[in-house]
Amino acid sequence: MPKAVKGVLLQCDPPQMAMILKINRESNNSYIIEEINDRTCVVKEAKVDELKHRVKQLMDVAMGAGDEEDDDQDSDLD
Amino acid sequence: MADSPQSWEYLEHLQGVELNRLYRSPPSTLAIFRKILSGLAKHFVMTMLYSPRPTPVKDFELMVKSGNAKERQMAIDQLRRYSIIKEATLRSGKAYALSPDFARSLRQVIGGGGIEGQPFGEVVSPATPQPVSIDELDDYARQQWEGILGFMVGSSNLQELQESGEELPPPGQGVIELLKAGRLISVQGTASRGQVASITKEGFAFVLKDVNAQIWELLFLYVDNADQLNMDKIDVLSFIFFIASLELGLAYSTASFDRAQHQTLQDLIALGIVYQPLAASTNGNSKVTAPPYFYPTRLATTLTSSSSTALATTSTTLGSSLQPNSLSHHAANTNATPGAGSGFIIIETNYRLYAYTSSPLQIALLSLFINLRSRHPNLVTGKLTKSSVQRAINIGITADQIISYLTTHAHPQMRRFAAAEQARLDARKALRTSGPDGVADENDEHDMRVTVVPQVILDQIKLWQLERDRIVTHTGYLLKDFTSHAEYIGPCNYADELGVLVWKDDKRHVFFVSRIEGVQRYIKDRREAGSMS
Known part of the structure; x- marks a missing residue:
């Protein structure tokens, strides 16, 4: 008997999925409804934005916040 | 379609x-x-x-x-x-x-037969005392609409708009309430003490849409809030459709309207969708009365038009109004239509941007994703940088919106340049294939198209977005627990036919759809058919 589950399909690359799984584990599985594979999972609709935000935060920390190179330099216009 | x-x-x-x-x-x-x-x-x-x-x-x-x-x-x-x-x-x-x-x-x-009353409006005849020309209607619509967009964009604390001192008329309280209800802006403070509004993520996406889509979004918001104004949703909706069916440049009588319709009419005036010339009443007191007629503006008459040319006219006649007509939505299609020559943006392969505009609204919009450098009487210059694009992405603007904005507003010179490049490329290709050795090199495999905005810029904007935003999400339903491949493949293919299939995994027998109704019906029908046989 097939079942339908309402939710949000989330697709990303494996490293990001690792982060998502980590966040989900640390908060008692409060985000993910169904883990499918290392690129796909189904997430609770109300939690998507929160999850995205946390992934971003985690990523910023991982990549180091100080990599903001000064790409606004435009010397020959000055 | x-x-x-x-x-x-x-x-x-x-x-x-x-x-x-x-x-x-x-x-x-x-x-x-x-x-x-x-x-x-x-x-x-x-x-x-x-x-x-x-x-x-x-x-x-x-x-x-x-x-x-x-x-x-x-x-x-x-x-x-x-x-x-x-x-x-x-x-x-x-x-x-x-x-x-x-x-x-x-x-x-x-x-045409058997209709009671006049469902398509009663034209006032003979003409009204002071006929209003189409130009005046366009002006009015533009002013109102830019006022609304300017209010939204200007509320994002962009210095350009505040420094310029070119004030657009602020929208009415009703409109502000509407924007608030739609969470396009959030407002602090009270009306009497001056409000501080700030634009939301949804608001940014809204201002970059095309005019027609913007109007409908506001109208549907209005319909949704009709209950609070003691009006019936369906009545309001059919009134809006009625207004949309009228003809530009004619005056229509309000004689047969009921109270709710009069109220809706006033709200549509605030949005610039209809225009009602206000006349000081004749018997001496300073009270301003509304005449018993109104004019639909171009915003109204193109509401339900399905031809893209009509929509394009709205975009161009509403002048600097923001955005792409529906023709050029697809980034892949970027050099499809040389627009009506209304473009003003030149962007070079070194990411520098020159925009020939003095409209505070346009400048404010540009400053969302461009680091502006200098402003001249008819020109602003700036540069597209990683930080400026990512700033835009952080507030909810997508790379596609930026690209579509740049493309639709590209200066005619950029279009000419792209067309010339394309011609050169085609000529070279023709020469090569007809040449003595007749060898086509591998570049010919993918038919090169020259885009109006340089390809390198398009790619870079997308890459900058990808760096920050690598998660793709779709709302919908996951279908799982199919007992056999045969049971799985039917609904899955049906979902694909309906165009609602988002993702599937044939091995695990799960798939994801954006809408469930059709698939549900299909599964039910099949089960009934199965039990009958």
Whole structure:
């Protein structure tokens, strides 16, 4: 008997999925409804934005916040 | 077929009963027929319109080539979602019947007979004391609409707009409430002490949309909030469709309007959709009275038009108004239409941007994703940088929105340059293939198209977005727990035919759809068929 589950399909690359799984584990599985594979999972609709935000935060920390190179330099216009 | 913007889905959430009430009004029926239905769905409706009996399902299959079953399914699904057709039985076979209300209204529109009253408005004749020209109407519509957008964009604390001192008229309180209700802006403070509004993520996405989509989004918001104003949703909706069916440049009488319709009219005036010249009353007191007539503006008359040229005229006549007509939505299509020459942006391969504009609204918009450097009387210059693009992405603007904005507003010179490059490329290719050695090198494999905005810029904007935003999400339903491959493959293929399939995994027998109704029906039907046999 097939079942339908309402939710949000989330697709990303494996490293990001690792982060998502980590966040989900640390908060008692409060985000993910169904883990499918290392690129796909189904997430609770109300939690998507929160999850995205946390992934971003985690990523910023991982990549180091100080990599903001000064790409606004435009010397020959000055 | 009109590409139905997101906001149209609002109608799909209405109950069948509500929709049928809406279909009792001929202008609404016509509008939905023109604006929403796909070409094939229109064809089906026309086939069934004058038929006294329901049309058997088999007939629909005969009307469409077997290779195009997908399109047929999508059309039927669309008609069902809008309660335009419903299931019936004909000689114990499955058939579809048109909703009687829809059919009657559409027949009235086509045949012209048997309509009580004047559903398409009463033109004031002889003409009003001071006729209003189309130019004046355009001016009024532009002013109101830019006022609203300017209010939204200006509220994001962008210095440019505040320094420039070119104030656009602020929108009325009602409009502000509407924007607030739609969470396009959030407001702190009270009206009397001056409000501080800040634009939200949804608001940014809103200002970069095309004018028609923007108006509908606001109108649907308005309809949604009608309950709070003690008005009936369906009445308001059919009134809006009525306004949309009027003709530009003519004055229409308000004599037959009821109280709610008068109120809606006032709100539409604030949005710039209709115009009512205010006259000081003649008997001496300073009270301003509204005359018993009004003019629809171009914003109104193109509301339900399905031709993209009409929509394009709205975009161009509303001048600096923001955005792409529906023609150039696809980034892939970037050099498809040399626009009406209204572009003003030059962007070079070194990411520098020159925008020939003095409109505070445009400058404010540009500053969302460009680091502006200098401002001259008719020109602003700036540079597209990683930080400026990512800043934009952080507040909810997508790379595609930026690209589509840059492309539609590209300066004619950029279009000419792209066209010349394309011609050179084509010539070189022709020369190579017809040359003595006749060897085509591998570059010919992918047919190169020169884009208006340099390819390197397009790629870079997308890359910058990807760096920050690598997660893609779709809302919908996951279908799982199929017991066999046979049980799985049917609904899955059906979902694909309907165009609702987002993702599937054949091995694990799960798939994800954006809409469930059609698939549910399919599974149910099949189960019934299975138990019968």
